[in-house]
Amino acid sequence: MIIQVRHLRIAATVGMALAAGAALTACGSDSGNDAAGSSTAPTSAVASADAGATTPTGAADGTTSTPAPPTKAADGGTGGAGNGTGDAPASSTRCQTSNLGFSFGPGSGAQSVDSQGGIDVVLTNKGSGTCALQGFPGVDIVSTSGSHWSLSRQAKTAGKVTVKPGADASFEITYLPFDAGNSGGSVAFHAASLLVTPPGETHSATLKWDGFADVMDQSGATHPGTYVAPVVAGDGS
Incomplete structure (x- = not known):
């Protein structure tokens, strides 16, 4: 009877040790998952980083609207208003005989x-x-x-x-x-x-x-x- 009691105590002790080890292993696995997931920033962090940027009114797709640069004219002058260089302004037309x-x-x-x-x-x-x-x-x-x-x-x-x-x-x-x-x-x-x-x-x-x-x-x-x-x-x- 004494021998059987000792075997039961040893088994109980081993079981407790195994359970504690499993618990430690589980904690280590969760820690690893958090480290890997940190490469993706939370949605709130992205929003706060963009908080200083504003979208111009009327940009339906959220992109910044930039005025188009003046177009280059075939004669080498700049399109749009007359530039005083002697080239014909965009509003002028070819001189007609009449x-x-x-x-x-x-x-x-x-x-x-x-x-x-x-x-x-x-x-x-x-x-x-x-x-x-x-x-x-x-x-x-x-x-x-x-x-x-x-x-x-x-x-x-x-x-x-x-x-x-x-x-x-x-x-x-x-x-x-x-x-x-x-x-x-x-x-x-x-x-x-x-x-x-x-x-x-x-x-x-x-x-x-x-x-x-x-x-x-x-x-x-x-x-x-x-x-x-x-x-x-x-x-x-």
């Missing part, structure tokens, strides 16, 4: 028959709004017999020109007068008028070839001495 006045600039014409002369053709904006011109005009010299000579263009870069109401732009026609004593076998092109088409337009205006010398007929030449320059600002004076 809104332009055509005249000759001061001092036009050859000074002598044996040298090239220049004719400035002035384009005056008679419209109510600002318009723009860029490039070369189409220019035909029309003879007294009705034949047309479409002038070659000078090898020169053409910039954009803004023309306010009442302001001028212009272009130059360089021409070689006919010299009967030094014609080299060439003949005269008896000019009667100029047919001028502004850049980008299809309608033309006619100017009388008044007081200028006849032109050396080089209409079939590769590099004629008569040609047209691009439109520039001002009246050419």
